[in-house]
Amino acid sequence: MAKKSSEKSTSFWKYILYFWLLFISLVVGIVLIFMMADWGFLGKMPSFEELENPETNLATEVVSSDGETIGKFFHENRTPVHFDDLPENLIQALVATEDERFYSHAGIDAKGTLRAAVYLGKKGGASTITQQLSKQLFTDPTRVGIINRLKQKIKEWVIAIRLERQYTKDEIITMYFNIFDFTRGAHGIRSASRVYFGKEPSQLKTEEAATLVAMFKNPVLYNPYPDRFKQNSIKRRNQVLKQMEKNEFLTRKEKDSLQQIPLVLNFTPEQHDDGQATYFREHLKGFLKDWAKDNKKADGSSYSIYSDGLKVYVTLDSRMQNYAEDAVNRHLSNLQKEFDRQNKTNSKAPFRGISDAQIDRILKREMRNSDRYRRMKKRGASDEKIEAAFNEKHEMQLFSWEGNIDTIMTPKDSIRYYKSFLNTGMMSMNPQTGAVKSWVGGINYKYFKYEHVKQAKRQVGSTFKPFVYAAAIDQLHYSPCYELPNTLYTIPKGRHGLIDDWTPSNSSDDYGGSKTLKKALAESINTITARLIDKTGPKRVVDLIEKLGVDTKDIDAFPSIALGTPDLSVYEMVSAYSTFANKGVYTKPYFVERIEDKNGSIIYQHLPETRDAVSEETAYVTVNLLEGVTKAGSGRRLRTNSEYIKNLPHYKRAVTGYPFDLANPIAGKTGTTQNQSDGWFIGMVPDLVTGVWVGGEDRSVHFPTITYGQGATLALPIFGMYMNSLYEDENVQVSDGEFDKPDYLSIQIECDDLEDEDDEDDEDDFIEFNSDF
Incomplete structure (x- = not known):
């Protein structure tokens, strides 16, 4: 009996020993597995440096001069935020829903892991926020199979512990918000907040924060956009709010109230074709790519504008850009209706x-x-x-201007x-600094890719005439009061390289008497402009515009340039006119102020480029001549005292924003080319020069008559609406004062008072010469 009792005792202690051996072996085995994972035997593990600087695709952000983000370049639309940028309700929603014991564990939630194991995940998973971060940063979720998934899980645990040692809890929260893909082109919380609600994360309401946190469970199934997932999103949002109540971040009353709020989105996609200044951003992309080719990082590698998280500070003012785009849309959407109406009887339309x-x-x-x-x-x-x-x-x-049309049609x-659409190019710049303030390259970048500020060049018509007048003032010291005969004038063959006699005519067939230069420019008299270029010589005019920033390599120095035969861009015209407003000093336009890397270090800083082009006196006298255009020429339609524009047939359908009510000093010039193919207006106030071109993509697409086809009707109204909006905004500072007058003037500028005539045919500035279409 004693022997049996002894054997039982021995067996018992043997089992105890086996149990402890098994337990110790299990513990040692688990520790060994984790050590092996840490050493990289289960697959590559991140190094200390990689943990310190986890690689993520960071979008390049384009920031306007008034501090607004107007666009991004990215592979993944991710712009990181700091912990201080995250509102408390957003952090509370995440912790309450995804990891209630986040602030008490060291990367692995033992209680949660045990619960998940016992209930096989039916009462929630065990992944902590830190584990989820490690999974997204350093593991490959695409690997399938139980063994691979187990390896991945072990690596997640190891990396999570290392992350907890490396970073504070606040830093881990911030990284997780920044890394998560909310879909719809929204990578990271800042992009998600802007895309889904049109605001910064710091501005999120509690119910909005809960909506975004709800997407962590499944960003597709619980996405608030489109409508087919909306009910899923609301249900999950309400569950997040319930979790916030459970964790005492909300009272029951607050939770019940928030759960009743309807889901309201401000869906604002940030793709390249969307948003503000699309044409400008495309041009900027080209600039940045060229810059990146010539500039390297400290390690010798090239910058990527799509993933290096650069910040590009541009000169555009988001408010001015908005007013420019609004003016274009208002005017051209109405003008297009009139254009379509007149094309109804055109068998070859457009x-x-x-x-x-x-x-x-x-x-x-x-x-x-x-x-x-x-x-x-x-x-x-x-x-x-x-x-x-x-x-x-x-x-x-x-x-279409009324909204996109779904239809069936051949590509041809x-x-x-x-x-059949009229298009436009518009640019504003500060003449003193060269800073470009607004840039509208067309009516809709998604459908019309061709850019009309710098890429396109079109005949400039009578907007070229001020260059001829400026050359005459600069070289011959002519006064605005200097008179020339208003008669047909012939420049004979042989002179200035002409192979035939050249006798331009006035569009209105109005001849006789003489006119001062001020009145001749205001009325855009072709014959007097021809006399001036004959006196200066076309070569002198070409030399002048080259000093004003115009590319002259394709401009032949023939007298016909006086009437606007050269093809120039809006960009060139605005920069050239800006020289007159800047007292004769040419300042090269620029649009990038500085570039910072993801750490905030400045890696590019703009350096101004300037040169003396004409004397201060010549510049001021030219401006004075151009002021005459807005007082008594076609530019007078900017003023409220002209009845001409109100009496045009169908005008109210073609132009909105009248009267423009601009009584302050404005210098400017309209331009119209042959067959009304191009309409121009360049307008100046002391600290802002704006150029507008309107026309068809092809020169054979135009209005049939000059009534609507002239620059004063095509382009000038956009300038008028734009300036009205600028002056109405108290937060936008644009001068409404006089142009600075030189301390000493040797040229007389006060001569005749220009009359404000109501002559319907006062747009004498279209070209009369054959053009190859």
């Missing part, structure tokens, strides 16, 4: 004055320039097959449809 063969060449040229053509050509398709594809009908979405017909 083209005029060209043959069917020429129209076909235009359409084929556009086909060859299209992405569809390039894709098919790359696949080896023949021209016949490609052309056949352009004549097959497809479902497509078209732009869609090309012709888009040719």
